[in-house]
Amino acid sequence: MTADVVVAGGGPNGLMLACELRLAGLRPVVLERLPERSRAIRAEALVGRVLELIDRRGLYGQLSAGQDGPVTTPFFNFGGVPLDLRELPVNPLYLLRIPQPVLEERLGERAAELGVDLRRDHEVLGFEQDDDGVRVRVRTPDGEHEIAARYLVGCDGAHSTIRKSAGIPFPDYGDQDVVSRGADVVLPAEILGGEQGSDDILQRNSWLETPELGRVPFGYHRNDRGAYAIGSFQPGVQIVATWEWGRAHIDPAVPATVAEVAASLGRILGAEVPMSEPPGPGPHRLYRLAGDSRVAERYRSGRVFLVGDAAHVHAGINGPGLNLGLQDGVNLAWKLAAALHGWAPPGLLDTYQQERRPAAERVVMQTQAQAALMAPGANVTSLRALFGELIGNPDTLGAIAAVMAGTDLHYPAPDTTQPHPMTGRWAPDVRFSSAHGAARLADLMRGARPVLLDLTADGSVVELANGWKDRVDLVVGQDADLAVDALLVRPDGYVAWAADPRTPPAVVETDLAAALRSWFGPAA
Structure with missing residues (x-):
């Protein structure tokens, strides 16, 4: 075989x-x-464009335990600097914890x-x-x-x-001078602080209280020795992550341990914080990564x-x-x-x-x-302060969010076409009506095939692509929520060609044929 x-x-x-x-x-x-x-937790979430792609394969419900579709996160961070995404006109940062x-x-x-x-x-x-x-x-x-x-x-x-x-x-x-470590751990109940009567796990676990350090808040923090983050997403188990600089000479053959993570946190905070491995078989997070x-x-x-x-x-x-x-x-x-x-x-x-x-x-x-x-240091502290001011501008904040989500990606168009501005960009999830009722582009892409979506009043564009119907799905729709006449979408969700109502019919015919040949070969 x-x-x-x-x-x-x-x-x-x-x-x-x-x-x-x-x-x-x-x-x-x-x-x-x-x-x-493997039961090892190397990642704990899907972030960004990939969730839209998974939705277009009909997988989102299976991965999210039945949610209808991708949802954005109102808050995130960039290098530990908080991002409030609630006011963005378009928030690209989809997030699914899995x-x-x-x-x-x-x-x-x-x-x-x-x-x-x-x-x-x-x-x-x-x-x-x-x-x-x-x-x-x-x-x-x-x-x-x-x-x-x-x-x-x-x-x-x-x-x-x-x-x-x-x-x-x-x-x-x-x-490679930075080393990050992380683990799922159990912190002693007597040092956990928060609103213990709250139903919200994040409110119940908000800080540590120790005689040596006083109150140590959860979340991301940095000082002149490194950075750390502490959080909790399940009762009785906390997540501890650390970042240290100047300690890159480690032996990757030696497995990471909870004791190593505890020692790293102790160096950053300046005092020991006791922690132990969670009970049960896991999977439990435990890692050490060089930069x-x-x-x-x-x-x-x-x-x-x-x-x-x-x-x-x-x-x-x-x-x-x-x-x-x-x-x-x-x-x-x-x-x-x-x-x-x-x-x-x-x-x-x-x-x-x-x-x-x-x-x-x-x-x-x-x-x-x-x-x-x-990174630690006064210069970085000043840089963080300036960055925090800059992201107060919604345009800057949106650009940072797009970079993190991967939604700023724009593939080059083939030389054979005069590209529409949408060419090479992610195809929006167009909603339209069809002979079978209301539909959206995501519904058309379950089978991972190219789609030519014709939104003209007479459905004339799909007729130009009959020579490719063995490999391209030809779909006619009306009443779309997008001001284009037609979209040719690749199986991976990116626009191969588009035309708007101002495009002359002769140009539509010529450029569509060129785009079909460029991506999907000669007509049958």
């Missing part, structure tokens, strides 16, 4: 990619070295529903490739063997075997691609990693499907790196900026 695509790594990014490939009619094989799903083990479990369920071939206890050792395919060497419980595939995608994390085997450099962009910021020099080597942490690592400040990595997989999947189905235009697979590598560089930029704002 030859698989269409071998996906190395069965974490959230690998599972999301595999689900997209199945929706596109391909046969991916996912190889995961762990015999069982621990990574739960996310992985639910994406695994979705993959099983779609018939994804997930093979646990299968460790990729390396590969060889030629013009026709890839031969992947795998260690299994039954010994070593090879799996043949047309393409191979490394979703195998920051220490990616695939990236190393491909010889792709992974240069360091950042300052690596790396982006692979290239995302492709022949028939081999990189997705997620295999392609980029950065500080985990405010959780941009899954937003970035899951969108990598969705961007790549439909392009691999186009190549395997035989209609990919020249260069389509190269647009994966052209589009997603700048997105990674932007995340590295904003997380490094946040780390700089968190």
Whole structure:
């Protein structure tokens, strides 16, 4: 058997990619070295654009335990500086709290529903490739063997075997002088302060009260020794996180411990705070991260691609990693499907790196900026004060929120079209009426296919795309809440082409055909 695509790594990014490939009619094989799903909490929330994307796949209810659709957060922070987003005309910061083990479990369920071939206890050792395919060497419980595939995608994390085997450099962009640590812990009840009678867990746990330190507030704080954050989202368990500078020379082979996190907090506060491990099997958060910021020099080597942490690592400040990595997989999947189905235009697979590598560089930029704002020192204190004044301007605040959400992303348009201002941007969730009743764009994108939405009075635009109806869904609607005549939307949710009522019919015909050929190949 030859698989269409071998996906190395069965974490959230690998599972999301595999689900997209199945929706596109391909046969991916996912190889995961762990015999069982990891219970480690590496992330605790999805933030930003990825939640809109998940909604367009019909997954939001499954991930959110039945909520109707993505919701924005009224408050957030940038490098520990509070952001009040309530007054923004458009708040782009969607937030869903979901621990990574739960996310992985639910994406695994979705993959099983779609018939994804997930093979646990299968460790990729390396590969060889030629013009026709890839031969992947795998260690299994039954010994070593090879799996043949047309393409191979490394979703195998920051220490990616695939990236190393491909010889792709992974240069360091950042300052490794910062070390962040965090853990779920139990703090002694006698030092917890707050409104103990409140039904709100955040009100019940608002500060620590110790003889040495007096009142230590929860939330994010910094001093001339570092920064810390304390919070609680479940009864009886607190989250402690610390950031220290000048302590980067640590042994990554030595696992982090709660005692290490306690010692770090003690150094920052200047006095010991007792804490212990939570009861029960967990999963419980426990990590130590050095300040690596790396982006692979290239995302492709022949028939081999990189997705997620295999392609980029950065500080985990405010959780941009899954937003970035899951969108990598969705961007790549439909392009691999186009190549395997035989209609990919020249260069389509190269647009994966052209589009997603700048997105990674932007995340590295904003997380490094946040780390700089968190550093100790009087100069940084002054910088934080100035930054706090600047974000009082709604335009500045909105721009910062967009960077964090990834909604400022704008893909370049092909040279073959005269782009509408919406081209290359995320397609808004247009609401319209159709022959089947009220609808929205998100409903049309459940199957991960391109959509041409014709909103003209006579439905004439879709007739221009009949030669592509085998690979593009053609939809006619009326009474839209968007002032455009038509939208061509890629499977990953970005606008490939748009026309407004002022566009001359001859230009509509010419530019639509050019956009269809540029992204979806020649007409059938």
